[in-house]
Amino acid sequence: MQQLQADFRDPRCAQPVDFTEYDASNQLVHSLEERGFAVVAMTQPGLPDAKLAALAAALRLGDPYVPALYRYPETNDYSASYSDIRSDTKDRHPGFSTTAGQAWHVDGLLDDIGDIKTTILYCVRAAHRGGDTLLFNSLAAFAELREKDSDAAEALLSPKALTRSSTIPAIDVNATGPVFAVDEAGDLITRYTDNETCTWNFSVGPPGGLHRALDFLRATSDDPRYRLAIRLAPGEALVFRNDRLSHGRQPYEDKPNAPRHLIRALYANVPTTPN
Numbered sequence: 001m002q003q004l005q006a007d008f009r010d011p012r013c014a015q016p017v018d019f020t021e022y023d024a025s026n027q028l029v030h031s032l033e034e035r036g037f038a039v040v041a042m043t044q045p046g047l048p049d050a051k052l053a054a055l056a057a058a059l060r061l062g063d064p065y066v067p068a069l070y071r072y073p074e075t076n077d078y079s080a081s082y083s084d085i086r087s088d089t090k091d092r093h094p095g096f097s098t099t100a101g102q103a104w105h106v107d108g109l110l111d112d113i114g115d116i117k118t119t120i121l122y123c124v125r126a127a128h129r130g131g132d133t134l135l136f137n138s139l140a141a142f143a144e145l146r147e148k149d150s151d152a153a154e155a156l157l158s159p160k161a162l163t164r165s166s167t168i169p170a171i172d173v174n175a176t177g178p179v180f181a182v183d184e185a186g187d188l189i190t191r192y193t194d195n196e197t198c199t200w201n202f203s204v205g206p207p208g209g210l211h212r213a214l215d216f217l218r219a220t221s222d223d224p225r226y227r228l229a230i231r232l233a234p235g236e237a238l239v240f241r242n243d244r245l246s247h248g249r250q251p252y253e254d255k256p257n258a259p260r261h262l263i264r265a266l267y268a269n270v271p272t273t274p275n
């Protein structure tokens with residue numbers, strides 16, 4: 001997999017692809033395969049929902065996917081195809097509605113590893129200060145760990161390694177699974193998350209393995225080869241492989257009456273093009 005060799009220090013990584021170019025979708029699919037993500041500029045006039053639909057159609061993503069956590073009556077407020085991510089003191093979603101930073105995670109707390117393959121974040125308005133989306137090439141870090149400490153890597157593959165629990169006040173649900181796995185095609189996939197939703201099972205795998213693995217992932221998530229901060233401008237979207245990268249967010253400050261506003265859409269499919 002090309003992404004295992006990606007170097008996020010390459011300045012081409014964050015360069016937006018112009019969506020109006022004739023081969024934009026090919027460029028995006030190529031970049032997603034090479035690095036796990038791509039930035040696309042969609043500055044033509046139009047409503048955000050229409051642009052998201054056009055982008056999803058160009059990448060053959062199908063319909064947006066509603067995560068398992070949002071299919072309960074208690075969480076129905078969050079079950080829309082497109083989620084507004086902006087500060088809202090009336091809303092109690094721990095991720096969507098605050099200006100706080102977000103630690104490394106993958107989207108889909110209850111969904112099986114690899115189920116949500118693609119996330120799109122479309123920027124309506126950037127934050128006054130901060131608010132960059134952070135990307136961590138957790139697959140490449142895992143591949144490096146496998147070479148250096150196979151016992152530690154083995155612990156991360158255990159199906160009982162990581163339990164994630166909802167922190168939405170209305171609902172008490174959780175899901176247990178591996179941190180990394182190999183899919184049917186033989187490709188690595190990730191569920192690496194390191195935030196308040198996590199309970200680690202240190203009894204899995206070879207003794208001490210999971211502790212060493214976490215130390216390694218926490219250190220490498222600061223390595224500029226593997227970590228990148230993306231600041232989206234209005235009209236730009238970040239498309240990334242949720243099954244191949246972990247992501248987070250810097251804290252941010254809003255200007256009065258001009259809050260940071262992103263729209264998120266999730267898909268169960270991999271971005272592809274007809275040719």
Ligand SMILES: [Fe+2]
Binds near residue numbers: 105106107247
């Ligand atoms: Fe997220």
